[in-house]
Amino acid sequence: MTTTYNDKQIQIIESAETLFAEKGFNGTSVRDIAEKANVNLAMISYYFGSKDKLLEALFSYRGEYLKITLENMMGDGTMSSMDKMNTVIDHYIDKVMKQQCFSRIMMREQVLNHTGFTAKLIFEMKKRNQELISRLIHDGQRKGEFRKNIDIPLMMATLIGTANTIVATQHYYREINNLQTLSDEDFQKHMKKKLSQHLKKLFKAILTHEE
Amino acid sequence: MTTTYNDKQIQIIESAETLFAEKGFNGTSVRDIAEKANVNLAMISYYFGSKDKLLEALFSYRGEYLKITLENMMGDGTMSSMDKMNTVIDHYIDKVMKQQCFSRIMMREQVLNHTGFTAKLIFEMKKRNQELISRLIHDGQRKGEFRKNIDIPLMMATLIGTANTIVATQHYYREINNLQTLSDEDFQKHMKKKLSQHLKKLFKAILTHEE
């Protein structure tokens, strides 16, 4: 299933990613992409077939990245369920922060298109991630660490929604907190740390506090 | 500042709203809008000048709606700060749920365009809402109801991000919770209630729980 792409294809995909994140899929022309990638216009059709297929290629290229890949941690008997959950949170934040362009595209795509290839991919990714978290939570409940009656989809929405909203509106966050003096790198670090603290606190409240 | 629109203009604006929410701004042609609104193509330029200006008109038309308009509640001495905060939460959820199309458009627009008319409007709206909530929180802190060191922008991101993510992916939420049998109306009610409980719980945790 995993397709491999050559250098030129990756150049095109990553140029497209930047532009899609910046101006949206429909707001970006294949000529824009060709120019940014320094390739001839026809190369995009030649390699990917169409603009739509290029988006699909981008999702295949990045898709693996946004999956929570912590299966090996799951069985670890030495970690508490809460520690595991905190690891999942940091893992997710890490991915969103490292792939901000793709996160924006995903955020936009999932609001649109409930059919089609990308919707299907997003849906499966969501489902997969949710199953992992469900297992984690049920383990925690069995051990008495977590309380009962946890609405997992809502919890996921808070994780995904908060992280993506912050990433999407970080210029605003930066201004409101007077962090313009920070270097880009330092600001990213700051934001990541704050986001991590915030979400862990929220999750602790959902998972352990009684009414 | 507040422009009034005649029936035909509103017809166009609301048709555009539906289509923009469904297919995005760039994914919608003015011909699509004209057809949906049952008006001649040229009427859109005639009334609004351009497609971009039509989007601006939509924001002017709906913009007022998404502002949190609870200034009169603020001074109410009989309500606790937590009660006020819960009212703000329900107020926001109510607006997002009632204006799902516009919420989707805003969500998409704020990821894109950090310049331009709509970005400016969103920015001002954000700032205004944040000031209101800041006041509320500082009142609560002064009264000893809320703890210190609350990251308000992060809190706002959780409110906005969670609510909008749920609205944007409600088909998924519905499927995952086996709520397909519910009527649309009942499902909206269900989702609203759950969302309200969830966010109130989160906010209570952020605002009152000590480390």
Place this chain on the structure above:
DNA sequence: CACAAAGTTAAACAAATGTTTGATTTAAAC
């Protein structure tokens, strides 16, 4: 070298796009 496949190109293509035109109809005011 010869040959075939893959890569690359400028040009052309048809369709769709946002916008404008100019003629015609409707409505209101005098």
Place this chain on the structure above:
DNA sequence: GTTTAAATCAAACATTTGTTTAACTTTGTG
């Protein structure tokens, strides 16, 4: 009823769009 402005319309406009063509260069292989 005449005049004037607003509203409506089909058609045309110039760009931009995604995609294809057909000629070419490059690359690798026997």
